[in-house]
Amino acid sequence: MNKHQLNALLRRNLTVNWAKDEGELDLRYHSLGIGGIHSMPAPAPVVEKTALLKPRSIRIFLQEFFYVYPASGVYDWAKLDAYMDAVHAMSNKIMASICLKPNALYPIVDETIWKPNDIAQWQELIRQLVLRYSKEKNYVTHWAIANEQNIGETGGCPYLITNPDDYFEYYKITAAPIIQALPHVKVGGPSHAGGGEGAAQFLARFIELCKRENIKVDFTCYNAYTDDPARHVHGGRAIRNAIDKHDPSVELYMTEFNVDLIDELSVEEEAYDPRRAASLASSILALHEDGCLNGSYQYHIYDQFCDPAEFAPWYAKTRYMAEHWSDLAHRLGLFDMDGKARPQYFMYKMLYEMAGTRVGMCGTDDILRGIASRCKNGNMNIFLANFAVKGTSDAVSLFQFENAKAGLYRLNVYRIDDNTAADMKTAPAGDIAPTESRTVYVHQDFHFHVYTPADSVTLIQLIQE
Numbered sequence: 524m525n526k527h528q529l530n531a532l533l534r535r536n537l538t539v540n541w542a543k544d545e546g547e548l549d550l551r552y553h554s555l556g557i558g559g560i561h562s563m564p565a566p567a568p569v570v571e572k573t574a575l576l577k578p579r580s581i582r583i584f585l586q587e588f589f590y591v592y593p594a595s596g597v598y599d600w601a602k603l604d605a606y607m608d609a610v611h612a613m614s615n616k617i618m619a620s621i622c623l624k625p626n627a628l629y630p631i632v633d634e635t636i637w638k639p640n641d642i643a644q645w646q647e648l649i650r651q652l653v654l655r656y657s658k659e660k661n662y663v664t665h666w667a668i669a670n671e672q673n674i675g676e677t678g679g680c681p682y683l684i685t686n687p688d689d690y691f692e693y694y695k696i697t698a699a700p701i702i703q704a705l706p707h708v709k710v711g712g713p714s715h716a717g718g719g720e721g722a723a724q725f726l727a728r729f730i731e732l733c734k735r736e737n738i739k740v741d742f743t744c745y746n747a748y749t750d751d752p753a754r755h756v757h758g759g760r761a762i763r764n765a766i767d768k769h770d771p772s773v774e775l776y777m778t779e780f781n782v783d784l785i786d787e788l789s790v791e792e793e794a795y796d797p798r799r800a801a802s803l804a805s806s807i808l809a810l811h812e813d814g815c816l817n818g819s820y821q822y823h824i825y826d827q828f829c830d831p832a833e834f835a836p837w838y839a840k841t842r843y844m845a846e847h848w849s850d851l852a853h854r855l856g857l858f859d860m861d862g863k864a865r866p867q868y869f870m871y872k873m874l875y876e877m878a879g880t881r882v883g884m885c886g887t888d889d890i891l892r893g894i895a896s897r898c899k900n901g902n903m904n905i906f907l908a909n910f911a912v913k914g915t916s917d918a919v920s921l922f923q924f925e926n927a928k929a930g931l932y933r934l935n936v937y938r939i940d941d942n943t944a945a946d947m948k949t950a951p952a953g954d955i956a957p958t959e960s961r962t963v964y965v966h967q968d969f970h971f972h973v974y975t976p977a978d979s980v981t982l983i984q985l986i987q988e
Contacts, residue, residue, distance in 0.1 A: 524974075533918040535975065536886050539895045541903065542926035543883030548896045550874050551579040553807045555857070556779060556820035557610065558583035559622070559670065559679050560827040560848050562602055564609035568862025569825045573613040576871055581610055582778050582820040584620035584670045584714075585652075587681065588833040592625040592648050595641075600655060611662045618665035618820070619656065620714055620778070621649070621697065624681040624837050632839055634675040634683040637693050650700035657708045667744060667778065668697045668712035673725065676840040678716045678746075687728040694729070695738055702739050711742035714778040718747045718758020723765035730769045740770075742817070746779035750802045751912050752809035753889070755780075759815035774817040780806075781822055781855050794854035797944040798978040800870040801915075804908035807874065808892040821867070825858040866944045866980075869955055873937060873982040877906050890915065891975065901928060905983040907975055915977035922983075924969040932985040934963045934971070940979035962988065 555578045557565065565573075589603040610617055625648070628639035639645035656663045671678025673685055684690045690713060701710045713729075715722040722745045733740040743766060747758050759777060766773050782802050803821065810816055829848040831841035838844070857868040879896040884905070887893040893907040905922070909915060936959035939947075947955060963969070965985060975981055 529919060529974070533916045535891055535918045535920040536923065537893065537920055538885045538923045538925060539905065539927075540883040540885075540925040541897055541928065545881040545883060547879075548881035548894070549878045550807065550811065551577070551878070552818045553780075553810075553874070554578040554580050554582070554614075554818060554820050555824050555871070556582040556822040557824045559586055560823075560829050560844070562586070562588045562606065562833060564606045565613070565825065566860070566862055569858050570609050570612050572858065572862060572864065572868070573824055576868075576875060578614045578871075580616035580618055580664065580818070581614045581824070582618040582620070582776075582822075583610055584622050584667075584679075586622050587624045587837045589623075590625075591623065591652065592627060595627045595644060598648075598651055607656060607660065607662055611660070613824070615662075617656075617663045618667060618776070618778070619663045620667040620670045620712070621652070622670050622680050622682070623648070623652075626837065629837070632837060634681055634839065637682045637684050637689065638696075642696055646696065646700040649697055650704045653701050653704050653708065657705050663708070665709045665711065665742065666701050667714060667742075668694050668710070670714045670778075671716035671746060672713045674716045676838060677843065679844065681838055684713075687725045688732065690725075691729055691732040694733075694740075695736075698739065709741035711740050711774070712744065715745040718745050718755075718777070719761050722758070723761040726762055727765035727769060730766045730773055734769050740773060742774035742776060744776040744778040746822075747777055748779070748781050748784040750783045752802070752806040752892075752910075755806045756809050756813045756815065759810060760813055763815040775815065776817055777819040779822040780819040784853060784855075789852050789854060791854070794859070794865055795944045795948060797866050797939045797941060797980070798910070799855075800866040800939050800944075800980050801908050801910040801978045803867060804870050804874065804906075804980045805892050805910040808894060808906075808908060809889075811894070821857070821871070823856045825862070826852065826854055826856040826860050828860070863948055864950065866939045866947055869937075869939055869947060870980050873906060873939075873980060876982060876984070877904050879904065891918065891920070901987050903927070903932075903985040905981075907981040907983075909975045909977060909979050909981070917974075917976045920973050920975045922971055922973065924965070924967070927965050927967050927969055929966055930964070931988040932963055932965050933960065933988055935960050935984045935986065936973055937982040937984075938974075938976075938979055939981075940976045
């Protein structure tokens with residue numbers, strides 16, 4: 524791009540006041556999710572590279588294909604142990620959603636049947652599950668009960684429970700052995716398919732019933748897929764306001780978080796579209812500013828496939844699952860199935876670099892979102908997402924510093940955009956080259972320009988030399 528072209532771009536003016544402390548900042552509460560599609564443990568390259576991110580926790584959900592209860596009174600942890608060990612190697616904290624439906628307790632394949640034929644057996648199964656993975660292995664900190672129960676098998680869950688009063692009954696019998704076995708472990712649910720008013724009404728009624736009958740509920744959750752940061756905020760805020768009327772202490776998580784899933788086509792090149800990373804980054808910043816969530820889980824960590832034979836013994840819509848996760852191949856993972864990193868992986872790496880003390884920054888808006896932080900070692904970080912649902916403009920951003928600590932710094936700029944995203948297919952995970960790197964002398968009122976193209980994510984780091 525020549526000087527004439529740069530001069531024609533939109534100018535953005537941002538001011539960072541490094542002396543204005545705005546509290547501790549750690550965006551790792553926006554974390555990662557996996558599971559529900561097949562029983563194979565995550566491959567070693569995915570485990571290794573995800574662990575490098577140090578996500579605060581990982582959300583999974585436990586399908587019947589692990590067959591932990593193959594017959595009445597019989598337990599087999601072999602398949603699930605291997606799966607859980609791989610997840611734990613990525614993060615030492617796990618939120619696990621219970622979606623089990625063993626044939627011994629549910630002999631008829633029917634998503635509308637949610638009550639087991641022997642409640643005592645079911646509760647003992649849940650008790651043994653929790654003791655194994657929250658005590659013996661000490662992996663799971665949060666137990667969620669059911670996933671996308673409001674749409675059942677089309678949401679990947681063998682339970683269809685459209686009435687919140689019915690869900691409350693299922694929750695009661697399932698939560699009781701968890702609470703009795705390990706009272707300190709958090710319990711909640713469900714992961715409602717979709718946010719907004721419908722989810723707010725369902726989840727608020729569920730919380731109301733828990734409070735009325737004095738049933739422990741530590742958190743509730745929902746799933747949402749949209750490119751629009753405003754929709755993400757609206758959906759989460761509606762639920763937060765609704766459940767606050769009954770108990771503001773109940774935590775709220777978005778347990779499946781990603782861009783829009785409605786794809787008319789799916790090709791490999793789409794996976795390296797930087798717009799996906801920019802959309803996620805913009806939504807995370809918008810949700811952080813609103814404060815409606817206690818956490819989110821990007822779903823999936825790596826691309827998934829579905830073998831319908833794994834679902835057939837306990838699931839009716841097997842072809843639907845195979846088409847959804849194998850034929851269509853949404854390619855929404857941080858990695859492909861071979862462990863090659865996508866732009867979203869590098870976006871989360873940039874985001875997690877922001878840990879420190881948040882400082883004041885002016886000039887951002889609903890298109891150019893941003894946040895700035897100061898590290899304990901004196902380094903300075905700025906994270907930006909330039910994204911609009913329609914018609915994002917290329918821009919040059921002028922940064923004006925106030926009260927910066929003077930001295931020599933290495934100024935590094937990392938960017939995810941059309942020019943850099945394609946190279947990420949071959950870049951070692953955790954290491955992408957800066958688009959700009961130079962030694963600068965920072966004055967208290969230091970200022971500089973950075974190119975922030977449309978649908979991009981930018982990390983600016985000033986490292987003391």
